[in-house]
Amino acid sequence: MARPKKTDAPDIAQRINLTAGAIERLTCPAGKQQAFMRDTEAPGLRVRVTAAGAKSFVYEAKLNRQTIRRTIGDVKLWSIEQARTEARRLAVVLDNGQDPREIERQHQADKAAEKAAAAAKAVTVGEAWTAYLEARRPRWGARHYSEHLLLVKPGGVASKRAAGGVTAPGILHPLTLLALRDLTAPTIEAWAERETQARPAAARLAWRCLKAFLGWCAEQPEYALVVPSVNPAKTNKARESLGKAGVKQDALLKEQLPAWFDAVRTLQNPVIAAYLQTLLLTGARAGEVLGLRWEDINTKWRGLTIRDKVEGTRVIPLTPYVWHLLAALPRRTDFVFSSTTAAGGCIVIPRNPHHDACAVAGIDALTVHGLRRSFKSLTEWLEIPTGVVAQIMGHKPSATAEKHYTVRPLDLLRVHHERIEAWVLEQAGVVFDAKAAPSTLRAVV
Structure with missing residues (x-):
């Protein structure tokens, strides 16, 4: 039998002693996507060639009657001896009943876990807080979201209203600079x-x-690696340091009503004066009244739509004096209690003006x-049904009959x-014609 020429392609039907020349002459037969040339020195070692001419060392063997094929590397990067050494190593792995593919997958998983752990160790409280707010934002109201932003604000912004001329950092801002793993119970x-x-x-x-933030972090795979399973903020020492909030008892007495109305109605800003009186006469939350828009006022059925933080919205009566107050306000924006200087288009909660009015009234x-x-x-003086007051104020019903069986239409409210309203104004000494149209009403003290 004649010896093949050195320029001939190697016979892939037979095992051969791999050489650089044989690998160079190896070609893929016409009509096939790939072909293999087997080595005689290292059982299981092959050189794969594709129809496009790409060549690489591969290892092929059987495990549990299934063919296992694993790529070792490109022939341009691996020498023949290096490929044989790797093939022998893989053969030992198979002899031990292990699948090299599973070993590699586990190795990759371990590397990914190490990388995730390193990333988790590097993340700061501020970065995790930002991710927390974005995740929870769809389930929060705009005000709740903005309050969480204020907790971590850096401060240092020039402001005429702030002490020292610049805004103070948020109360949680010092913690945002720490690594999340360092947010421990002692800290x-x-x-x-x-x-x-x-x-x-x-x-x-x-x-x-x-x-709540740390509880959320413990449920996230990317942060759970560095956050303790027991919430580090839930400690007795922290709870004892912060103490308990006292029960607030501040409320207007019946005999204080004349002085309070006199002081509030003489405030220079009529929008603030109307806002404070509306708060008292509706019992609504401060933010709910601030959010009133002109479209929320139904003059036909005399109702006010309040954006309720508990139920979403509630409709309460538009009482005569409140209607009189609102009708007198300028329509400068969509908001009833508008402001030409505030960024949001409506006034902010006027704590300082109210404090000044109370000082004038001696309250x-x-x-x-x-x-x-x-x-x-004040409704206790009139013995108004508790459920009526709760419905006007937006409190949840506290009894089964109230929750499921009592339906009060707007006219009954x-x-x-x-x-x-009439009783409060009477005690305050405010007299006006409740039957007159709002545009013609003239308040008389």
Whole structure:
């Protein structure tokens, strides 16, 4: 039998001793996508050639009656001896009953886990907080979301209203600079001890938000690697440092109504004056009244649509005096209590003007939220049904019959609400013609 020429393609039907020349002459037969040339020195070692001419070392063997084929590498990068060494290593793995593909997959998984762990160790509280807000934003209201932003704001922005001429950083901002893995129980306890000295109420609120944030992180695969399974914010020491919020009792007394109305109605800003009176006479939350738009006022059926944080929206009666207040306001924006200078188009909660009015009236420690408490307290003088007051104020029903069997239409609420308003104005000494159209009403003290 004649010996093949060195220029001839090797016979792939037979095992051969792999050489650089044989590999160079190897070609893929016409009509096939790939072909293999087997080595005699290392069982299982092959050189694969594709129809496009690409060549690589591969290892092929059987495990549990299934063919296993694994690519070793390109023939341009691996020498023949290196490929034989790798083929022998893979043969040993197979002899031990192991699948080299599974070993490689596990190796890749381990590398990915190491990479994820390294990334988790590098993430800061601020970065995780940003991801938390984006994940929760669809389920939060705009105000709740903005309050979470304020908790971590860096501060340092020039402001005429801020002490020192610049805004202070958010109460959680110092923690955002830490790595998430360093947000431990001792760190949170030290923060709580420090912050409760200056602003205990704000610290308690921030602590509750921090607990929710860490609970969320523990459920995320990318953060669970560095967050303890036990929430580090839930410690007795932190709870004791922050203390408990006291029960607020600020509310207008019946005999304080004349002085309060006189002081509020003489405020220079008529929008703020109308806002504060509307708060007292509707019992709504401060933010709910701020969010009133002109489209929320139904003059035909005399109703006010309140954007309720509990139920979404609720409709309460548009009582005569409140209608009189709102009709007198300028229609400058979509908001009823508009502002030409505020970025949002409506006034901000006027705590300082209200404080000044209370000082003029000689009333101490009455907050803006205290007006909502005042509405509820003053209705006790009239023995208004508790369910009626709760429905007007937007409180959840507290009894099964109230929740499932009592339906009060707007007209029934109006009977009680107008009675409340008339009594409050009578005690305040405010007299006006409730039957006159709002545009012709003239308030008389």
